[in-house]
Amino acid sequence: MSWDSLFQIGVLLAGSGATGIAVKAFFDRHKLKVDGVAVLSDTALEQLAAIRTELNQAKTDIVKFRTSLHAHEMWDRQILRTLADRGIEVDPPPELYFL
Numbered sequence: 001m002s003w004d005s006l007f008q009i010g011v012l013l014a015g016s017g018a019t020g021i022a023v024k025a026f027f028d029r030h031k032l033k034v035d036g037v038a039v040l041s042d043t044a045l046e047q048l049a050a051i052r053t054e055l056n057q058a059k060t061d062i063v064k065f066r067t068s069l070h071a072h073e074m075w076d077r078q079i080l081r082t083l084a085d086r087g088i089e090v091d092p093p094p095e096l097y098f099l
Helices: 004-016 017-085
Strands: none
Touching: none
């Protein structure tokens, strides 16, 4: 078989429908994998954004909670002093737990 004949067979096979379909299927499969990865990445980024929002809200809530605990403790001490100044003895309030 000559090189010319092999070349003609190669051109015939490359241009045939079966080879074209096989090549197209290979590249489509690869494209589906890439598209799947992109969808997963987008979903992960959306979830991460939601988690960051929740975390920021939790941090804000903790700051507000700590502030209110401090104010409550100061008020408790003031009331204890006022009562003591008037001769009224009471047990101290329970300790507040600071985060």
